[in-house]
Amino acid sequence: MTHTDDLDRHVPLAPHSFQILLSLLDQELHGYSIIKDIEARTGGEMVLGTSTAYAAIKRMVENRLLEEAPPDPHEPSGGPQRKVYRITEWGREVARAEGLRITRLERMVAEKGLLDRSGVPAPGEVAP
Numbered sequence: 001m002t003h004t005d006d007l008d009r010h011v012p013l014a015p016h017s018f019q020i021l022l023s024l025l026d027q028e029l030h031g032y033s034i035i036k037d038i039e040a041r042t043g044g045e046m047v048l049g050t051s052t053a054y055a056a057i058k059r060m061v062e063n064r065l066l067e068e069a070p071p072d073p074h075e076p077s078g079g080p081q082r083k084v085y086r087i088t089e090w091g092r093e094v095a096r097a098e099g100l101r102i103t104r105l106e107r108m109v110a111e112k113g114l115l116d117r118s119g120v121p122a123p124g125e126v127a128p
Contacts, residue, residue, distance in 0.1 A: 010063065010094045011101055016048055017056050021065065021087055021095040028069040030082040031057060057085060065091035 013021070016038075023029060023037040034057070035048050048056075060066040069084040087095070115121060 007094065007097050010065070011097045013094070013098045014056070016046065016052060017060060017065075018095065018098050019046055019048075020053070020056060020060065021091055021098075024066065024085060024087040025092070025095065028084050028086040030084045032082075034085070060091070061085070064088055065094055 019038045019042065020034055022041070023034045029037060031050070031054055035050065035053050039047050057066060061068070065088060066085045067088050069086040071081050072084065075081075109115060
């Protein structure tokens, strides 16, 4: 199996999986913080339920896109240690491939005049 074949198994990503990768590009987070980061970054457009988020995280760990980060020894222990996740190099590569795919789609939308420059539907188009 070639590297491209392996990438093709992951791309396109489900929107929530891509958002999880984006959340972890520059920080390590535990599951609930990932959920809140996505909600804040998308302006509430995407709100993941805990079962959706944790099932996706588990699958992404199995696919080597994410890994558990070592526990922070400075975090106060008020109960069981939270699992903190970070993106792997492979996860970065998959996120990059998905970003390129989305960029190509945006270019196609622009070329077809589907939206005006502000992202509003072009005249004669119906807003969602």
